[in-house]
Amino acid sequence: MKKKYFNILFLLFVLSARIIVSGQSVRVMNELFGLEDKIPGKKQVTVVIDPGHGGRDPGKIGVNGILEKDLNLMVSLRLESLLKENDINVIMTRTEDTGLYSESDSNKKRADMRKRVDIINNSGAVLAVSIHQNSFVEEYVRGAQVFYHGSSVQGKELAIILQDQLIKTLKDGNHRKAKSNESYYMLRMTQCPLVIVECGYLSNHNEAALLSDPEYQEKLAWAVHLGILRYLNMNSGQEKHMDNE
Ligand SMILES: [Zn+2]
Incomplete structure (x- = not known):
């Protein structure tokens, strides 16, 4: 009998926890991961977000004058808070308009890239995402695209999941793969899976305005x-499987 009451209490607890937890992305997380991921003390997954360029390196310059480094940072900061809402430990390679080099570095671009790789390789992250914007000589070229090694x-x-999710969410007729x-x-150079998300083309008038x-x-x-959550969900099963071996 006691066990039965315990089960009923536990069910009530689970139901009320489901009701209490609100917010769109938390709901998405619960659907994808189940409530066991909310257990206190459970090891957090670490993800690195790498906003490309910064400081004296503006990256691509939009037809509307916008700088890639600024867009990369704005998208990355929004992504950081969405992932944190889902109990993911997020490490940012930069949170301000700065490059990852020192003034004494003779080759600042190389120093910057090395430092980003160091942060990712020392983070214990399961994955890293670099955020960038694209550009091309032909104005008509547009559409987000994800790159992988x-x-x-x-x-x-x-990369395939992120590309799919970008197409589904943006619904802009993008057919890129x-x-x-x-x-x-x-x-x-990175040890964990890294993908580069080129959010769109700053050389295209419409897309530069949207971005x-x-x-x-x-x-x-x-x-x-959403793409990162989908990927983590697919791979959490494999981790559990490996843990059991
Ligand atoms: Zn770039």
């Missing part, structure tokens, strides 16, 4: 955070 099975999986890149320094809009930035961050 060809030798990384998990990087490819993450996640693409491998074997030459980019950060893709080669400059805080609501659109929120949408982008929302898509990337």
